[in-house]
Amino acid sequence: MHGQHPKLPIDLYLGLEPTDEAEGTYDQYVEKLRKDLQMAYMIAGSRIASKVQKNKYLYDKKAKEAELEQGDRVLVRNVSIRGKQKLADKWQHSPYLVVKRVNPNIQVYVLKPEFGGKHKTVHYNLLMPCYALPAIPPDHPMHIPRRQPFRPNTRIQTPTRHTNRAAAAQSDAESESSSSDEDWAQRIRVQ
Template sequence: MVLRALHDQHGHLGIDKTYGLVQDRFFWPKMRETVEQYIKTCKRCIQRKTLPVKAAPMGHLKSNGPLDLVCMDFLCIENDSAGIGNVLVVTDHFTRYAQAFPTKDQKALTVAKTLWQKYFVHYGLPNRIHSDQGRDFESRIIKEFLSLLNVNKSRTTPYHPEGDAQPERFNRTLLDMLGTLPHVEKRAWSRHVEAMVHAYNCTRHESTGFSPYFLMFGREARLPIDLRLGVSSDGSRLVSHYQYVKSLKQNLQRAYELSTQSAAKLNERNKRRYDAKVKYREIQPGDKVLLRNLGVPGKHKLADRWKDILFEVVAKLPGLPVYKIKGPEGRIKAWHRNHLLPVLYSQEELQKGNEESENIFAPPVRGMEETVQDCNVERAKEKTLESTDRSNEWWMVLLLLLFFIYKAPAYSAALYKTLLSSHLPLLP
């Protein structure tokens, strides 16, 4: 095939470049359409060149109050002088109240001890804990630990941090804050984490309109400058316990309503901005898809963007853009829609396409000579037709000139010059 030689064996160039190569050498009817269709269905081009797109609308985790949903994640930083290079970040989804605990490793036992000793005994047990699919968060130790405490566990889909966005955003904020430390202090950054996190919790949050500290405890934190300048009014008047609880309840109820409304508006604005870039296409059970080539170790600039294994869609999780897919070995996995590429060919065709493209400088295929001859014959016929058309047009000009000479001799000389100059390129 011509296209196999000028596309598959010519570096898998794009439509315009491949069409240019073909056009310079051959001709057949609807040649451009043939080239486009061939390249759009090229297996190697699909695996390597098809860019991942946002294929599913944005979704949001929902919570109804403090400690209804707690998210956790690990932040990795270069080791400090104490050998600490990890931070376990725990964020309350409703209040945005965050805590960060430096650790030397990410082992499941370390996670369990830190949650119990530094979070649960201070703030109480959450209704649900949400994390990514890190092996330490999904280990048997964590499952049994949370099951013992009757705490529910949920997780994001693989390689989709948007499903657990709060820790990701806080991680960036914490890194920016630690990055402002003097060079000498950065060597012992773990000693500054608690103070940085407290400063974050005392600051009004964009999404809620309140500080995380206030939404968690019902009052603003008293800072050193408040005491020095006497600007804090907390404790300035005596009230009974009953009055304090009543006032606290009213204030928190109003604050929760306002923060929920503010967060909903921000989420809706972010969703509109995100969904504007989404090219959504629903996939159905039984459809064939490729899986995005993620988690490739080391440098992978030359790696295919999509794996060479064809998966079948089994089911869609209710209310989520997450699909269960089954590979050739029968194992079922759950993946976000953004990491799936619908295709129309079979596993055998995919493997055949990869095998044919292993050597892009392979010798010409059988039948190539006949194809070249046929195309050259077509081009010769086309040139003959063009030459005939030009000759016929020239004879029409001569007949028209003779007619005017016979009918109007006075204008014949000027007319002859005009026609000759305007049709000179038509001479055979």
């Protein structure tokens, strides 16, 4: 424990003397500890490197390189979904067209909405080619419009609430003054 072997009663009974490997000077202990830590660091680094290579091999074995050409129709993953949404749409409703590939070595594409809008730059992992999906123009009755962001309605406060409070406060003040007048009159009668 704590870098030392404990001296147990069984050791005394059996006549065993624990060997102290830590005997020596402070400098020798520090040097030995430094070498042990360097060795542990090298072993951990080599094991991490081998695990990285193994994980890369397993990922590359299942990964499929798919080329998208200019003009291909794709759906973009809906990344705004948070939490458990098992019935929510995982893909956006309107398809996009591939404009170009940003870099030939990386699968990042510039997209534009099929019926006009801003360009997006998206990685292939967030795209799904939709070659068989029919094109639906925006004026078609089956077209699903984009949802507007939710904006809560703010209530307009009516001035009647404030006038009612003022009227209530005024009537309370009048009742207090009248009751205080009645109390004063009773006090005079009693005396």
